[in-house]
Amino acid sequence: METEKILIIVDFQRDFCNPQGSLYVKGSEEALENIKKFLEENLVKEVILTLDWHNYDDESFKVNGGQWPVHCLQYSEGAGISDELMKIIGEHELPYQIFRKGDDPTHEEYGAFEKKIQMHNSDNIMLVNHLETSMIMIKPDTEYVLCGIAGDYCVYETFKNLMKHGIKPRVFMDGMAFINQKSLWMARHSLTKDGKAFIGEKFDLYER
Numbered sequence: 001m002e003t004e005k006i007l008i009i010v011d012f013q014r015d016f017c018n019p020q021g022s023l024y025v026k027g028s029e030e031a032l033e034n035i036k037k038f039l040e041e042n043l044v045k046e047v048i049l050t051l052d053w054h055n056y057d058d059e060s061f062k063v064n065g066g067q068w069p070v071h072c073l074q075y076s077e078g079a080g081i082s083d084e085l086m087k088i089i090g091e092h093e094l095p096y097q098i099f100r101k102g103d104d105p106t107h108e109e110y111g112a113f114e115k116k117i118q119m120h121n122s123d124n125i126m127l128v129n130h131l132e133t134s135m136i137m138i139k140p141d142t143e144y145v146l147c148g149i150a151g152d153y154c155v156y157e158t159f160k161n162l163m164k165h166g167i168k169p170r171v172f173m174d175g176m177a178f179i180n181q182k183s184l185w186m187a188r189h190s191l192t193k194d195g196k197a198f199i200g201e202k203f204d205l206y207e208r
């Protein structure tokens with residue numbers, strides 16, 4: 001029987017995925033096409049959507065001394081999830097949960113799941129963001145698949161968070177868009193070769 005999957009889609013927000021967005025990442029359209037195909041071809045039971053969720057005074061913004069243009073301001077249009085992606089999720093009638101991160105202006109939070117809380121009398125854990133304002137229940141016996149934007153920043157750091165908490169997600173490379181370093185993932189392959197596999201044309205070698 002095919003394993004049910006939970007798809008984690010990192011930061012698929014208008015500021016990142018629309019060409020007019022303030023921090024547009026090239027390749028987002030192709031990533032979305034591939035996510036669409038993935039949802040058609042796989043048994044996905046739920047989607048987890050992470051949101052980059054900043055205050056005006058975020059220290060990662062150039063205007064405040066950081067390296068990024070202002071992006072994903074809380075409740076702004078640019079912080080909204082891609083309309084196209086929401087349409088696809090709706091068409092598949094998929095339940096989804098939202099997980100917000102990046103809301104501490106003094107703390108750079110690329111990865112979504114910084115901390116974990118072990119549940120009493122259960123193998124389930126709760127993953128939380130830096131300020132513990134967002135949390136999500138994770139069941140270790142479920143298959144998690146990871147994709148989103150940007151592959152070399154927030155998706156990559158989210159992957160590292162999950163590995164740190166003992167969850168080995170499958171990595172859906174074709175469902176990602178990259179700011180510049182797609183190759184970053186090659187170096188991580190040793191982390192996953194005895195665990196979950198990569199999914200994507202570049203990483204078929206590591207399929208289970």
Ligand SMILES: [Zn+2]
Nearest residue numbers: 052054072102
């Ligand atoms: Zn950000």
